[in-house]
Structures are given as structure tokens and as C-alpha cells.
Amino acid sequence: MKSTDDRKLFGTPIGAAAAAGNIATIPPVQATAGDGKASVALGFPPETFVARAAGGEPPRGQDMNGLLNLLSSAISVLQTGYLGPFDADFAQNIGGYPAGALVGGSTPGAFWVSTADANVSTPGAAGATWQSLFAGYATQDWAGGAFISSSYGISQTSDYAGRSLFMREENPVFGYVGPNGLVWLALPTVAQMEAETTARTNADATLQSSINTEAQTRLLADNTLHGQINDEATARASAITTLTSSLAAEATARTSADATLQTHVAAEATARQAADNTLNTTKANLSGGNTLTGQQTITGNQYATVGVYTEVTGSTYDTDLIKGTSPNGTIYQIALREYAGSHYSMLHYIYDGTNFSIYELPQTAYNGGRLLCPAGTGAVLSDLPTSGTLAGGYYTKIGNVLTQTFSVSVSDQNTVTFPIAFSATPVPPQITIGERVDRDNAVYNVTATGFQVYIVGSGPVTITVSVTGV
Structure with a gap:
């Protein structure tokens, strides 16, 4: 923008010459809700944005002229350069003047600057967060008391030309024109010099007295x-x-104590050697090589931390845990067998001098954990047959093989649901029709949960189903 640009000054507010019926005074808030009249709070109210057919009110030209008149009047005040005084109501409405805001004082030429945001305090009041716009500037009264006029006494001629010596109140002042302009020097008076001399003499005497006292x-x-x-x-x-x-007494005492300690150490070594010899002859050696006689009682859990591995077939290895002979001469042995890459088993060997028997208990993952003995493979509870009733019949189960027999009424292409679902598709079911009924039949679409039936003829018929699976 340039200083020569048209500043669009409002010499008169917009609508100043409008007829009274063509311009409205805009109130702060709408006086009657829903009447379509504008206000400062709402501008044009919501009902002016609704079609008249829907119950709305049209915006009024008087309100438009009134709003433009209000805004142009405020702009005209700013264009004059006028800064209004502090207004307490306005400050409350806007939440306080911001820091840096400028307002006029009570007298022309006085201005105040806000030093805090949200400022509602009154300029000039005690504790108010405002300061004068000219705070820190020199005043004429202050300059007259701090400086000497540049024309004081510079009027002598000859050797004193450009120099001056005069009294300013009780102090002599010497002035001269230096290379950079006027220079003024304040000189002490005779009374001031005598007072300084007396003070320094007294200070020297006091200092000398203090020096003598300190010495x-x-x-x-x-x-x-x-x-x-x-x-x-x-x-x-x-x-x-x-x-x-x-120290001499301590050295003598320590020498005596060392001799006594050495005697005690030698006696302790002899006693421990004798105890070790006795222990070696009466106690078991953990490294092996012991021969135990008589009945041995071992309490607590016993673990074989290092087994003696014996290769059996090249792919199986035995670790001996316990070996022994009973009072009647029967030899027994308990071992842990590793089937390389497969599983582990606990083995119990028994040899009575004639017969050699092996009892093997494998991990559950192998053979279901069933005991292997000379008489064959031992059964577990899940191997025992079970039976019971179900809807329309009964079932039997041996191991994991399930057989279901039941009766049900069906028609052609009906789906028959097994009372107990199988884990996989069973063998095709066998069906029979009740006595004195001769109708061709068949089964199809067999699944783990049921099948469909083909019955020639119309109407339901009772069939008996027998099915086996796992």
C-alpha cells in the first residue's frame, strides 16, 4: 500500500441519509425470538435461512442497512486516528484487553499501554497492569536539573576565550569548548577539599592504630x-x-600366639587325617567302588544322575538304575531303555535261575503306554468294552470301535442322524424294514453324523439301523 492510495474514508456512515423506515437500529440480542430481525449476537437469525413455505422469515433490507451503518461508523472512528479511553464494560465483554493494547488517558496527549493479557484493571489505579506510553522518556524538568545550558558563561576573551568558571548553587563549574563540543566539569569547593583532607587524616590515624593493635x-x-x-x-x-x-609387647604376644596356633593346627591336621581314614573305611565312596554288606536302608528320593549306557541292538540303549539279588537268589534289574528316535521305556528284568522275564512300560506315545510282559500286552481301561442305551436302541464300544443299533421312522430321501456322531465316516449302515413290509431300500450320502435313505413307495416306515465305525 502507498501513502497516496485511496484510503476509502467514510465521511458519513452507510445509510446515513436513509429514511427511518429503511434502516433499523441493530440491538445486541434479538428482542423477539423467531421474528426474523437481525442482532449483533446472531447477525441474520436462523429463521431467515428457512424457506417461507417452510415457516421461515425473509431477511430484511432495514437490517442490512443497519448492520452496514454500525460497521462503517466504527471504521470511521478508527480512520480518524482516535484511540478511545479505557472502557470497563467493553473490557469485560471481550475478556480483558490483550498485552500491548493502547488506550487514551483522561487528558488529551496521555496514553496507556496494557502490560498483561486479559487485562480488566483500570489504567492509573493502584496495582493496575498498565503503564504510560512515555515511561522512561526524559522530561524538560529532569533535563533542566541534570544538564547545563550550552551558553552558560562562554563569553571570555584572550586566554580565557571559550572558557567559563561560575557557581552552580554551591558548586563551582568549569566549562570549555573541546574538540567534540562543550565540556563541563564540576569542581570541589575549598570547604569540600578541607573536609576531605580532615577525613583522610583521621582515616590514616585510625588505620595506623588498627595496624599497631593487629601487630x-x-x-x-x-x-x-x-x-x-x-x-x-x-x-x-x-x-x-x-x-x-x-609394639614390642604386641610382637612378643603375637609370636607366642603364632606358636600356639601352629601347635593347634598340627594337632587338628593329625585328628582330621585319623577321622578321614576312619570315614574311608566305614562310609560309601560317591565315586564308586563300594561293597555294601547287610541290609541297607535308603531314605528320600534317589536319582541316577550318570547312567551306565549299554548298547543293546545298535538303536536301543539301556541305562541301569538298580541291580540286586533277593535272599532266595532271584536276580532283578531295573533299567531305562531308549529307543533311538522313538521313545523311552522302563524295563524290569527278573531271572530266577531258570526263567528270564522282561516287563516293559513304554511312554504313552508308544502303544498307548500299555504294559508289555511275557503273557502279552496289558490292557488299559479304554481297551475294555463298554455299552449303553441311546435314542431308539443301544450301542457297544470295544477300544475305539463303536457299533450303534437303533430304530427310526423315515420316508423316502429322509436324512437319518446317528445318535452318537463318529469321528470319521463309518462303513455303510445296514437297514431292515419291519415285518410284513416289502419295500426296496438303500442308503447313500453317508457321513460321520448320518446318511440319507432311499425307500420305494409312499408314506413313512420304521427301519432298524446297524452301523459300525470309529
Whole structure:
């Protein structure tokens, strides 16, 4: 923007010459809700945005002229450069003046600057967060008391040309024209110089007295310190004599104690050697090589941490856990067998001098954990046959093989649901029709949960189903 640009000054507000019926005064809030009249709070109210057919009100030209008149009047005030005074109501409405805001004072030429945001305090009041726009500037009264006029006394001629000496109140002032302009120097008076001389003489006398007193104090302190040093030297000499005597006595006592300790150590070594010899002859050796006789009682859990591995077939390995012979001569042995890459089993060997028997208990993952013995493979509870009733019949189960027999009424292409679902598709079911009924039949679409039936003829018929699966 340039200073020569048209500033669009409002000489008169918009609508100033409008007839009274063509311009409205815009109130702060709408006086009657829903009447379509504009306000500062709402502008044009919501009902002016609704079609008249839907119950709305059209916006009024008087309100438009009134709003433009209100805005152009406010702009016209700003264009004059006028800064209004502080307004308490306005401050409350806007939440306080911001920091840096400028308002006029009560007298022309006075201005206040806000030093805080949200400022509602009154300029000039005690504790108010406002300061004068000219705070820190020099005033004429202050300059007259702090400076000397540039024309004071510079009027002498000859050797005193450009120089001046005069009294300013009670102080002589010397002025001259230097290379950079006027220079003014304040000179002391005779009374001031005499007072300074007296003060310095008194200060010198006081200082000399203080020096003499300090010298006497330090001399006394040095004498006292020398006496204390001599006392300390005597005390330390006596302490050294006592310490030397104590060290000699301590050395004698320690030599005697060392001799006694050595005697005790030798006696302890002899006693421990004898105890070790006795222990070796009466206790088991953990590294092996023991021969135990008589009945042995072992309490607590026993673990074989390092087994003796014996290769059996090249792919199986036995770890001996317990070996022994019973009082009647029967030899028994318990071992852990590893089937390489397969599983582990606990083995119990028994040999009575004639017969050699092996009892093997494998992991559950192998053969279901069933016991292997000379008489064959042992059964578990799940191997035992079970039976029971179900809807329309009964069932039997041996191991994991399930057989279901039941009766049900069906028609052609009906689906028959097994009372107990199989885990896989069973063999095709066998069906029979009741006595004195001769109708061709068949089964199809067999699944783990049921099948469909083909019955020639119409109407339902009772069939008996027998099906086996897992």
C-alpha cells in the first residue's frame, strides 16, 4: 500500500441519509425470538435461512442497512486516528484487553499501554497492569536539573576565550569548548577539599592504630602458638615412646600366639587325617567302588544322575538304575531303555535261575503306554468294552470301535442322524424294514453324523439301523 492510495474514508456512515423506515437500529440480542430481525449476537437469525413455505422469515433490507451503518461508523472512528479511553464494560465483554493494547488517558496527549493479557484493571489505579506510553522518556524538568545550558558563561576573551568558571548553587563549574563540543566539569569547593583532607587524616590515624593493635595481637598469638607447638612436641615424643613399648609387647604376644596356633593346627591336621581314614573305611565312596554288606536302608528320593549306557541292538540303549539279588537268589534289574528316535521305556528284568522275564512300560506315545510282559500286552481301561442305551436302541464300544443299533421312522430321501456322531465316516449302515413290509431300500450320502435313505413307495416306515465305525 502507498501513502497516496485511496484510503476509502467514510465521511458519513452507510445509510446515513436513509429514511427511518429503511434502516433499523441493530440491538445486541434479538428482542423477539423467531421474528426474523437481525442482532449483533446472531447477525441474520436462523429463521431467515428457512424457506417461507417452510415457516421461515425473509431477511430484511432495514437490517442490512443497519448492520452496514454500525460497521462503517466504527471504521470511521478508527480512520480518524482516535484511540478511545479505557472502557470497563467493553473490557469485560471481550475478556480483558490483550498485552500491548493502547488506550487514551483522561487528558488529551496521555496514553496507556496494557502490560498483561486479559487485562480488566483500570489504567492509573493502584496495582493496575498498565503503564504510560512515555515511561522512561526524559522530561524538560529532569533535563533542566541534570544538564547545563550550552551558553552558560562562554563569553571570555584572550586566554580565557571559550572558557567559563561560575557557581552552580554551591558548586563551582568549569566549562570549555573541546574538540567534540562543550565540556563541563564540576569542581570541589575549598570547604569540600578541607573536609576531605580532615577525613583522610583521621582515616590514616585510625588505620595506623588498627595496624599497631593487629601487630600486638599477632605477636601474642605467635607466642601462644610457639608454646602450644612445644607442648605438642613433648606429648608426641611421649606417645612415640609408649607406642614403641606397646609394639614390642604386641610382637612378643603375637609370636607366642603364632606358636600356639601352629601347635593347634598340627594337632587338628593329625585328628582330621585319623577321622578321614576312619570315614574311608566305614562310609560309601560317591565315586564308586563300594561293597555294601547287610541290609541297607535308603531314605528320600534317589536319582541316577550318570547312567551306565549299554548298547543293546545298535538303536536301543539301556541305562541301569538298580541291580540286586533277593535272599532266595532271584536276580532283578531295573533299567531305562531308549529307543533311538522313538521313545523311552522302563524295563524290569527278573531271572530266577531258570526263567528270564522282561516287563516293559513304554511312554504313552508308544502303544498307548500299555504294559508289555511275557503273557502279552496289558490292557488299559479304554481297551475294555463298554455299552449303553441311546435314542431308539443301544450301542457297544470295544477300544475305539463303536457299533450303534437303533430304530427310526423315515420316508423316502429322509436324512437319518446317528445318535452318537463318529469321528470319521463309518462303513455303510445296514437297514431292515419291519415285518410284513416289502419295500426296496438303500442308503447313500453317508457321513460321520448320518446318511440319507432311499425307500420305494409312499408314506413313512420304521427301519432298524446297524452301523459300525470309529
